[in-house]
Amino acid sequence: MGYLITLAGFAALASIFAPEVVAQSCSGVTGRFQPRMGSGYRYSVLATGLRQPRHIVVDSAGNLLVAEGGTQGVRRLVLQDQGNIVCVQSNTQIVSGSTNHGIALSADGKTLFTSNLASVTAYSYDAATGQVGQGRQIVxxxxxxxxxxxxxxxxxxxxxxxxxxxxxxxSNIDTTTTQQSAARSVIKAFSISKGMQTAHNYASGGELIAWGLRNVVGMTEDPVYGGFWSVENQMDDLRLNGRDIHNDNPAERLSYHGVLNDTANRYKGLNYGYPSCVPAWDPQNVGISGLLVGSLFKPDGVPNVAADACANNYMTGRLHFHAHTAPLDIKFNRNSTAAYIAFHGSWNRNPADGYRVMRVDFANGQPVHAVTSKTAQIPVMENGNIGGCPNNCFRPVGLDFDQRGRLFVSSDTSGEIYVIYGA
Structure with a gap:
């Protein structure tokens, strides 16, 4: 398997995006696409030919670990700087099977975790050698x-x-999730040490962090302020009073869950409304008086709630995004002045939207924009031709920073890993 890295340089233009003007490459492989980059950013293609790369994590030695989809396992990419770009020195499968999306490292970097549709597995891990121990299911x-x-x-x-x-x-509208016992549309926390002794059962064990979240596919912790955040994919094919409003509603959502070790964390265990209530992205299209961006409302086909329940009984998101753009991961830079979000892109919208990496600016542990903002997203990396999506474009999935501030981005459809410089 070969690898190519393409370096994009940018002129100082007044527009949001700057065109690619310089290309450099590692030997071996050509990237399939030429993304448009936001002002101040450049990119390279680190690796191609991967099998549906999903979430990724940089280990304590600066190697990149990649969870490949479809129970393909985990690959370890040892990286090497070549001038002002980074290349792959070696590519090795270190875990076979047993993963389809999630990957994480313990705080000390010595335990590797992967997830699949049934369980979470822990492995001892040596960042220097890539040695992985026998897997043990902990959830x-x-x-x-x-x-x-x-x-x-x-x-x-x-x-x-x-x-x-x-x-x-x-399902799209999973009515059983109105009960916590369903253990779906939830985030739960589990003790790693206890799971190493006896595996936790997801439904009956753990601590409830949040529920009423339709499908959370990315989570992260603020490295400076300690806040825990999630990005959520909301409901498809939305209708209200028989009228199709799905193209611009509901909003995708960024939610705040407080600091995990804070005993007075008032966000822990809150319900965010799904399936009964969903957040608005285009309130005018919804047509309910007084509705704002992010306000919760009850659409057709969902469980009945009291007339004022959506407004008063559930937690709202902290920021909201274009309908059906499918945020799949979020990561903070080292000083927590910005969070970067991978939008995998829509299938339930015409014209298509998403297929990009965006930045949200933060100050003092919270976004600088108001909950109702529609302009909180700052372009970082987008497809030049969104008309080619979803099959002929890059589709961002996983994100992670290394210690030098380089942001790695996986694209599952194209089997590529990109590097963004200047984040």
Whole structure:
């Protein structure tokens, strides 16, 4: 397998995006696409030919670990700087099978976690050698039911014995998730050390962090302020009073869950409304008086709630995004001045939207924009021709930073890993 790295340089233009003007490459492979980059950013293609790369993580030695989809396992890419670009020195499969989306490392970097549709598995891991120990299931009981098989996972530096696991709904409108006992459309936290002794059962074990979240596919912890965040894919084919409003509603959602080790965390265990209530992206299209961006409302075909329940009984997101853009991961830069979000792109919208990496600016642990903002997203990396999506474009999935501030981005459809410089 070969690898190519393409370096994009940018002129100082007044427009949001700057065109590619310089190309450099590692020997071997040509990237399939030439993304448009936001002002101040450049990119390279680190690797091609991967099998549906999903979430990714940089280890303590600066190697990139990649969870490949379809139970393909985990690959370890040892990286090497070549001038002002980075290349792959070696590519080795270190875990076979047993993963389809999620990957994380413990706070000390010595334990590797992967997830599949049924369980979370832990392995001892040596970043220097790539040596992986025998896998041990620490969370079980998540067997696949319906349309959302991903199991996003995240670890915590502020609460290092904790692993968080998200499980999505079984269908577009999963009415059973109005009960916590369904253990779907939830985020739960589990003790790693206890799971090493006896595996946790997802439904009956763990601590509830949040529920009423249709399908959380990306989670992260703020490295400076310790806040825990999730990005959520909301409902498809939305109708209200028999009218089709799905093209611009509901909003995708960024939600805040507080600091995990804070005993007074008032965000822990809150319900975000799904399936009964969904957040608005285009309130005018919804047509309910007084509705704002992010306001919750009850669409057709969902469980009945009291007339004022959507407004008063559920937690709202902290920011909201274009309908059906499918945010799949979120990561902060090292000083927590910005969070970067991978939008995998829509299938339930015409024209298509998403297929990009965007930035949200933060200050003092919170986004600088208001909950109702529609302009909080700043372009970082987009497809030059979104008309070629979803099959003939890059589709961002996983994100992670290395210690030098380089942002790695996986694209599952094209089997590529990109590097963004200047993040």
């Amino acid at each position: 079980t009981g998540m067997s696949f039911q319906g349309t959302h098989p991903t199991r996003a996972i995240a670890t915590s530096k502020w609460s290092p014995d904790t692993i968080l696991v998200a499980r999505g709904s079984a």
